[in-house]
Amino acid sequence: DAGVIQSPRHEVTEMGQEVTLRCKPISGHNSLFWYRQTMMRGLELLIYFNNNVPIDDSGMPEDRFSAKMPNASFSTLKIQPSEPRDSAVYFCASSLGFGGSGNTIYFGEGSWLTVV
Amino acid sequence: KQEVTQIPAALSVPEGENLVLNCSFTDSAIYNLQWFRQDPGKGLTSLLLIQSSQREQTSGRLNASLDKSSGRSTLYIAASQPGDSATYLCAVRIPNAGKSTFGDGTTLTVKP
Numbered sequence: 385d386a387g388v389i390q391s392p393r394h395e396v397t398e399m400g401q402e403v404t405l406r407c408k409p410i411s412g413h414n415s416l417f418w419y420r421q422t423m424m425r426g427l428e429l430l431i432y433f434n435n436n437v438p439i440d441d442s443g444m445p446e447d448r449f450s451a452k453m454p455n456a457s458f459s460t461l462k463i464q465p466s467e468p469r470d471s472a473v474y475f476c477a478s479s480l481g482f483g484g485s486g487n488t489i490y491f492g493e494g495s496w497l498t499v500v
Numbered sequence: 501k502q503e504v505t506q507i508p509a510a511l512s513v514p515e516g517e518n519l520v521l522n523c524s525f526t527d528s529a530i531y532n533l534q535w536f537r538q539d540p541g542k543g544l545t546s547l548l549l550i551q552s553s554q555r556e557q558t559s560g561r562l563n564a565s566l567d568k569s570s571g572r573s574t575l576y577i578a579a580s581q582p583g584d585s586a587t588y589l590c591a592v593r594i595p596n597a598g599k600s601t602f603g604d605g606t607t608l609t610v611k612p
Contacts, residue, residue, distance in 0.1 A: 388543075417599065427589065427602040440599060475543060489534060489591070489600060491544040 386410075388492035390476050396498045402464040405495045407476030408457055417489070418451055418461050419475040427475075433459065466499045473497070502527045504592050506603035513580055514611050521575040521606045523590035528568040531593045534600070535564050535575050538587045547588075548575070580610045 389408040397403055409416050417432040431441040433453045441451070448467070453459040463470055473494045481487040503526045513519050523533070532551050536544040548557045548564040550573065556565040563576040573590055587607045591600040 426604040429599055429601075432599050477544075487532070487593075488546050488549050489593075490546065491536075493543045 388476055388478050388490055390474075390492035390495050392495055393493065394496045394498075396500065397466055399467055399499055400465045401499075402462065403466045403470075403497060403499075405461040405474050405476075405497070407459045407461070407492060409459070409476070409478030410480075410490055411457070413478035413480050413490075414456065415479045415481065415487070416453060416459050417477040417479075418459070419477065419491075421473045421475060421494070422471075430461070430474075463497075466497075468499045471498050502530075502592055502594055502601045504590060504601050504603040506588075506590060506606050508606060509604065510607045510609070512609040512611065515580060515582060517580050517610075518576070518578050519580055519608070521577070521588050521608070523573040523575070523603055525571045525573075525592045525601075527594070528571055529595060530568065531595050533564075533566055533573050534591045534593070535562075535573075536589045536591065538589060538605070540586075544589065577608075580608075582610045582612050584608060585610050 391406045414435050418430040419427050421427045430443045431451045436453045451461045473496050475491050475494045477489050477491045479487045479489045505524045530552055534549045535547045537547050538544045550557050550566040561578040566573045587605040589602055589605040591602045593600040
């Protein structure tokens with residue numbers, strides 16, 4: 385299995401530009417999570433989907449952030465407009481099932497975003 | 501609201517030593533607890549998952565325990581090696597919500 389695939393791995397962009405991060409979950413997994421990791425705040429859950437439907441987006445910091453999951457094999461996290469404080473590592477993760485006790489969460493390698 | 505705490509934030513030990521990493525959580529109503537390893541510049545790799553009905557899980561030199569009543573989990577690493585140097589995070593998955601709450605991690609350094 386290829387694991388959770390994220391792109392781009394690294395992105396440097398100027399303040400005000402739109403950023404789109406992409407994620408392909410593990411085939412067959414029906415829960416998908418977007419996390420953000422910074423030194424100051426650690427690992428934060430932004431949003432998660434179950435069967436392509438957003439379940440909880442309470443972690444999305446502002447209206448500048450949006451996430452979609454048009455099908456079971458693809459999700460995007462968009463930041464528009466981007467700001468320097470958005471600089472972080474953004475992780476996508478997936479798991480089989482929803483809330484089940486035995487469902488391991490698998491992480492991608494992350495998208496390292498720098499907004500200058 | 502579930503809160504997860506990992507103490508200490510950093511730990512340095514000589515090679516060969518056995519060690520214990522701690523994870524505590526405030527709400528015992530959990531579905532499972534998962535331990536992850538994160539190397540610098542990398543994503544999180546799952547090490548062990550303990551279901552709420554289990555008390556421990558083992559994989560090689562790693563042993564994770566779970567005591568829901570006290571809100572604690574430990575990750576025991578036997579005969580530590582320099583390659584074990586990484587940040588270890590625990591995550592608690594809550595029922596009926598599907599999401600997990602992560603601790604801030606313990607950064608382990610194993611000196612040769």
